[in-house]
Amino acid sequence: MSDTPSLRTEFCGLELGSPILNGSGTFDAIAARRVFGDEAVRVGSFPFGGYVSKTITEEARVGNPPFRTWETPAGMINSIGLPNLGLEGFLEAQLPELRELPVPLIVSVMASDRDGFARIIGRLSAAGGIDAFELNVSCPNVHSGLIVGERPEETAGLLDRLRPLTERPLIVKLTPNVASPELIASAAEAGGADAVSLVNTLKATAIDPDSDRPWLGAGSGGLSGPAIRPIALQQVRAVAAEVSIPVVGMGGVTDGQSAYDFIRAGATVVAVGTENFRDPLAGLGVMRGLEEVLREKGVEDLGAIRGNTLS
Numbered sequence: 001m002s003d004t005p006s007l008r009t010e011f012c013g014l015e016l017g018s019p020i021l022n023g024s025g026t027f028d029a030i031a032a033r034r035v036f037g038d039e040a041v042r043v044g045s046f047p048f049g050g051y052v053s054k055t056i057t058e059e060a061r062v063g064n065p066p067f068r069t070w071e072t073p074a075g076m077i078n079s080i081g082l083p084n085l086g087l088e089g090f091l092e093a094q095l096p097e098l099r100e101l102p103v104p105l106i107v108s109v110m111a112s113d114r115d116g117f118a119r120i121i122g123r124l125s126a127a128g129g130i131d132a133f134e135l136n137v138s139c140p141n142v143h144s145g146l147i148v149g150e151r152p153e154e155t156a157g158l159l160d161r162l163r164p165l166t167e168r169p170l171i172v173k174l175t176p177n178v179a180s181p182e183l184i185a186s187a188a189e190a191g192g193a194d195a196v197s198l199v200n201t202l203k204a205t206a207i208d209p210d211s212d213r214p215w216l217g218a219g220s221g222g223l224s225g226p227a228i229r230p231i232a233l234q235q236v237r238a239v240a241a242e243v244s245i246p247v248v249g250m251g252g253v254t255d256g257q258s259a260y261d262f263i264r265a266g267a268t269v270v271a272v273g274t275e276n277f278r279d280p281l282a283g284l285g286v287m288r289g290l291e292e293v294l295r296e297k298g299v300e301d302l303g304a305i306r307g308n309t310l311s
């Protein structure tokens, strides 16, 4: 066997140089280029095999009132509230630069109803240069953020509405805040989704020791990081056993071993989220760490280890 196992991964018809993505909103590729220069976004130094944008909404949003984050012993709570430039601002100010990234571009979108999602997908499809869409139906930080993602019939209805609008892959981002995420995943698959990604954050809060009041301006937020990894692994395992579309696994991925664990649990692709805030090059570390784990275990083919003895 060759010294370096291949990480090349086919995902929804996209050729990824590695199975490591960023979690939406956890890595700003435009800011990284501004701060670290063009080198940061070249083939070989860009830390991910595909790039997922921050979630775009139709209208611009300023996000939630401060404070927006709280560090926990093994993770963080965020209550960011989807600040973004809105659809037109994204098209004008961000999409041209994101199209220059050396990896496939997945744009995350969110709306409060099916028609809103449809308008965004229609407009972005027409703009071109986007390889796939992630439908964020799982944000715990905005009004109506979870309604579609908590009910199978709503998820299926959304896919019914969006499927005819684009030939690009549709990835549905699932919430862990339900008893059976596999039911939502199955509804997404039945509606024509190409993949599901999970988990988004777990609803959480923190109390300010000085005021005895909730620390976060919005009162609550979503927990991410290593603290939620065992929950995420189990949900990925349950969903992967239920659907035949690919699964993007995330929730506390920090190194090669945790990425490997998600692939063993059934994920085709793994996303690094919270760890990017600690180390903007975390994606590269996870990728090299995964190569190392595969080499130690004598694995040449990622497909051969994916969830095959876990049921």
Ligand code: SIN
Residues within 6 Å of the ligand: 025, 055, 078, 079, 080, 081, 082, 083, 136, 138, 139, 140, 141, 142, 200, 201, 222
């Ligand atoms: C946020 O901006 O509030 C985080 C995004 C999400 O939870 O989907």
